[in-house]
Amino acid sequence: MGFFNDFKTNLQGQYEECLAYKKLCENEGFNPYRDLKCEDDLYYVPFILSTSFKKSYGLFTKLLRGDIKDIYKWTISSSTSGDPSIVGRSKEDIDTLRRFVLEDEMRHKIDRDYECTFFPKAEDMKSYNRGIFLDKVCESYLGNIVDIYTYRDDTIHLLKLNNNKFEVDVQSFINYIQTHNGKNHRAALGGSTPLFFGTVIRLKENIKPVELGDKSFVHTGGGGWDGRKGNINIGTFIERWRFVEEVSNFLGIPQENFTDTYSFTENSFTMTGHYSKNYRDYLFHVPEYARVIVRDIKTLKPVKEGERGFIQVLNAYGTKSFAGASVLVDDIGEVVSYHRCPECGYEGMVIKIIGRVKGTEAKGCGATLGGDGVGNN
Amino acid sequence: MLEIIKRDYNDCIVDVPVYDISDIQLVMEKLKRNKINAHQIDTKYTIDLLDACAKMWLDREYSKIHVENIAKITNQSKELVLFELEGVMKGLLKENVNLLINEELGNIDILDNWVETYYGMVHRQPRGLVFHNVSGNAFIVIPVSIAMGLISKNVNLVKVSKDEPYFAYAFYKSLVELDESIKDRLSIIYFDSSLADIYDYIVSNSDCVIHWGGKQSRDYMANLCSKYSIHFIEHGPKVSFEVVDKEPSIEDIKGIALDMSLWEQKACLSPRIIFLNAKINKEEFLEELKNALEETLNYLPKGYYDYFSSIKTLQDRQYMILKNMENDNFKIISSKTSDYTIVYSNDFPNNREIDMCFSRFIYVCPYESKDQVIEYIQKNLKGYLQTMGYCGDDLDFIEKATLCGVSIVTMPGSMSFHKAGTSHDGIYNLSELTYVVSLQKD
Numbered sequence: 065m066g067f068f069n070d071f072k073t074n075l076q077g078q079y080e081e082c083l084a085y086k087k088l089c090e091n092e093g094f095n096p097y098r099d100l101k102c103e104d105d106l107y108y109v110p111f112i113l114s115t116s117f118k119k120s121y122g123l124f125t126k127l128l129r130g131d132i133k134d135i136y137k138w139t140i141s142s143s144t145s146g147d148p149s150i151v152g153r154s155k156e157d158i159d160t161l162r163r164f165v166l167e168d169e170m171r172h173k174i175d176r177d178y179e180c181t182f183f184p185k186a187e188d189m190k191s192y193n194r195g196i197f198l199d200k201v202c203e204s205y206l207g208n209i210v211d212i213y214t215y216r217d218d219t220i221h222l223l224k225l226n227n228n229k230f231e232v233d234v235q236s237f238i239n240y241i242q243t244h245n246g247k248n249h250r251a252a253l254g255g256s257t258p259l260f261f262g263t264v265i266r267l268k269e270n271i272k273p274v275e276l277g278d279k280s281f282v283h284t285g286g287g288g289w290d291g292r293k294g295n296i297n298i299g300t301f302i303e304r305w306r307f308v309e310e311v312s313n314f315l316g317i318p319q320e321n322f323t324d325t326y327s328f329t330e331n332s333f334t335m336t337g338h339y340s341k342n343y344r345d346y347l348f349h350v351p352e353y354a355r356v357i358v359r360d361i362k363t364l365k366p367v368k369e370g371e372r373g374f375i376q377v378l379n380a381y382g383t384k385s386f387a388g389a390s391v392l393v394d395d396i397g398e399v400v401s402y403h404r405c406p407e408c409g410y411e412g413m414v415i416k417i418i419g420r421v422k423g424t425e426a427k428g429c430g431a432t433l434g435g436d437g438v439g440n441n
Numbered sequence: 442m443l444e445i446i447k448r449d450y451n452d453c454i455v456d457v458p459v460y461d462i463s464d465i466q467l468v469m470e471k472l473k474r475n476k477i478n479a480h481q482i483d484t485k486y487t488i489d490l491l492d493a494c495a496k497m498w499l500d501r502e503y504s505k506i507h508v509e510n511i512a513k514i515t516n517q518s519k520e521l522v523l524f525e526l527e528g529v530m531k532g533l534l535k536e537n538v539n540l541l542i543n544e545e546l547g548n549i550d551i552l553d554n555w556v557e558t559y560y561g562m563v564h565r566q567p568r569g570l571v572f573h574n575v576s577g578n579a580f581i582v583i584p585v586s587i588a589m590g591l592i593s594k595n596v597n598l599v600k601v602s603k604d605e606p607y608f609a610y611a612f613y614k615s616l617v618e619l620d621e622s623i624k625d626r627l628s629i630i631y632f633d634s635s636l637a638d639i640y641d642y643i644v645s646n647s648d649c650v651i652h653w654g655g656k657q658s659r660d661y662m663a664n665l666c667s668k669y670s671i672h673f674i675e676h677g678p679k680v681s682f683e684v685v686d687k688e689p690s691i692e693d694i695k696g697i698a699l700d701m702s703l704w705e706q707k708a709c710l711s712p713r714i715i716f717l718n719a720k721i722n723k724e725e726f727l728e729e730l731k732n733a734l735e736e737t738l739n740y741l742p743k744g745y746y747d748y749f750s751s752i753k754t755l756q757d758r759q760y761m762i763l764k765n766m767e768n769d770n771f772k773i774i775s776s777k778t779s780d781y782t783i784v785y786s787n788d789f790p791n792n793r794e795i796d797m798c799f800s801r802f803i804y805v806c807p808y809e810s811k812d813q814v815i816e817y818i819q820k821n822l823k824g825y826l827q828t829m830g831y832c833g834d835d836l837d838f839i840e841k842a843t844l845c846g847v848s849i850v851t852m853p854g855s856m857s858f859h860k861a862g863t864s865h866d867g868i869y870n871l872s873e874l875t876y877v878v879s880l881q882k883d
Contacts, residue, residue, distance in 0.1 A: 083766065091762055116756070116763060126763060361779075362779075363778060394752050421748040423747060
């Protein structure tokens with residue numbers, strides 16, 4: 065039927081089945097039966113803020129479209145803030161996520177004969193902090209994504225679970241890069257950005273750079289560009305260009321062989337970007353089975369090309385069990401082009417991911433009754 | 442060695458000198474040596490200096506660049522910053538400072554001379570070296586604290602906050618432009634406030650500490666002052682509110698909109714809750730308040746330099762809608778954007794909800810009896826109370842509210858305009874920054 069009609073059907077279903085979303089629509093005077101007639105109307109679709117799924121808000125069950133018994137599993141964010149998002153997903157939603165992650169992977173896949181990754185084995189990631197929550201399994205969203213990725217049988221997982229703590233196997237990484245040094249093998253590297261970056265920065269002080277060659281490539285994912293992911297904190301913000309330049313120089317892999325994948329727990333697809341030397345950033349291709357709207361922080365209207373704002377994602381698929389059809393996430397994006405990738409010619413919207421909205425609670429002589437910090441003034 | 446770091450505040454790059462303990466030792470030694478000299482400066486000289494400085498800042502050509510920078514740093518529009526800045530500077534004009542001294546100390550001469558009284562003579566002496574610890578970013582406190590420190594003939598060490606390190610330096614430089622010797626009795630510093638040894642050194646070498654800001658830092662300073670038996674003047678954190686007891690006029694409602702727009706509610710005197718007499722037509726009130734907020738936006742727009750406060754408003758608003766979706770006694774009236782949010786709720790707000798009330802986000806709660814308001818503020822806000830904007834005629838209620846800790850009652854629209862000589866958190870700063878000495882003659 066095409067994205068628009070499928071999205072409309074999905075949104076109407078969410079409106080009928082999720083009272084919370086219906087209330088938000090009513091509050092904004094929006095009715096998807098009446099007000100969603102053409103693509104331009106997508107700009108007026110009310111959104112759920114990703115923070116509304118936060119555990120502390122206690123609203124995630126209200127953001128389901130059906131009964132809890134129909135949930136297959138809860139997926140949770142990595143909880144850098146200590147307050148994870150919790151999204152209930154049906155078996156069908158997990159299958160759709162799987163389909164889109166594989167599709168995204170296939171589009172950007174480069175053949176490899178060797179591979180090492182700064183992710184643990186998917187099962188370790190999923191089982192980490194796995195629990196039963198409201199009678200359903202609760203697992204890491206990222207773990208579920210990693211579980212979908214197609215790894216080689218002999219892929220080296222550098223992140224290992226030891227006494228319920230993840231540790232980087234640095235020696236295996238050193239062995240891997242030295243084994244393939246100067247051989248121009250089809251060697252893949254990837255995984256968690258802060259761990260990858262932190263390891264390279266430490267190693268470059270002690271060992272010589274290597275030359276893995278132009279058949280090697282780096283594919284990161286899972287965010288963490290602010291230097292933090294879950295309980296990992298390398299103590300520094302990582303500029304994307306700096307990551308690429310440092311790692312490229314140290315490993316001898318061309319910058320154009322770097323890709324990164326973006327997603328968030330309340331979303332139903334992943335989106336991969338390739339690095340552009342020209343833009344000194346990753347250019348993310350919005351797939352045809354989804355829409356992204358970047359909204360101005362003041363007017364909340366869609367921004368023009370070259371401008372930044374909040375990222376809203378429209379999902380036509382994969383949100384049958386939760387109110388994820390229209391989600392505004394607290395990430396900042398920049399529209400590179402609404403039509404075409406300036407580097408590779410991909411036909412579709414292209415964005416840059418600038419990063420998570422940062423800030424602190426208002427401070428002044430007005431009190432915040434939740435407390436403030438002596439170290440924060 | 443003094444290190445200069447560059448900080449980026451929404452594209453306003455500020456050079457912040459970071460002091461270490463040895464830098465601070467030098468500064469404090471210099472200030473200490475000048476205690477006697479500061480005491481010998483005529484009050485009139487300082488009043489004239491502040492008056493000239495305020496006039497400089499009231500010149501819009503002079504203040505223009507500072508307004509632009511402060512706007513970015515505080516995430517407020519230039520229009521709002523200019524309005525606030527001019528309000529603060531007018532308070533430093535000669536006529537207002539004279540009023541202030543007379544109201545607070547009872548006699549304009551008492552700082553310079555021994556004044557005759559029935560038992561002999563009375564005089565006010567400065568505390569000596571005053572440490573001003575400023576946290577947060579409502580810049581109103583900077584000129585107020587500095588002016589009080591200078592008028593009271595103290596030497597002053599001002600620690601600025603990480604959130605807003607700019608204005609204190611700018612104000613200091615304007616004073617230096619007028620009188621280089623101000624450096625002998627005023628220094629501005631910044632250091633990382635997690636460095637406990639520096640705080641320890643400063644407090645143990647000060648004669649008085651005046652603190653502006655949050656609870657944890659207030660408690661921390663109070664403990665240090667207690668440890669070293671240093672006089673402690675405490676300001677903040679505070680919560681203010683409005684009570685609409687009688688039928689409000691349109692002007693009253695416009696005043697409320699102004700109260701909640703100024704300082705984007707970050708100041709201690711900003712209203713966070715409006716208690717509305719249940720006899721007043723709520724629909725009309727909410728509609729008029731909405732109109733007034735929109736009108737205020739025309740001349741005091743919001744600043745949108747910062748992504749966080751914009752999305753925070755959206756997040757808090759959505760949280761309230763979803764949390765109350767089955768509550769018939771709840772309503773949200775808001776702009777489509779983050780401009781303003783009015784939460785109407787029969788339930789009075791809890792702490793988390795009060796913490797949402799920044800950036801033109803306010804609770805309106807009806808009450809049947811004023812005792813409900815008293816009971817609520819007594820139970821939930823005791824120790825945090827400051828300004829009450831009051832639309833009504835009930836002196837008994839004012840008596841009860843002030844017994845709970847409200848320290849100043851104003852008309853709606855005047856919550857940010859405390860007149861010279863009014864109570865500041867229940868005290869007079871000039872009085873606290875000095876001590877009374879008596880000479881009994883017989």
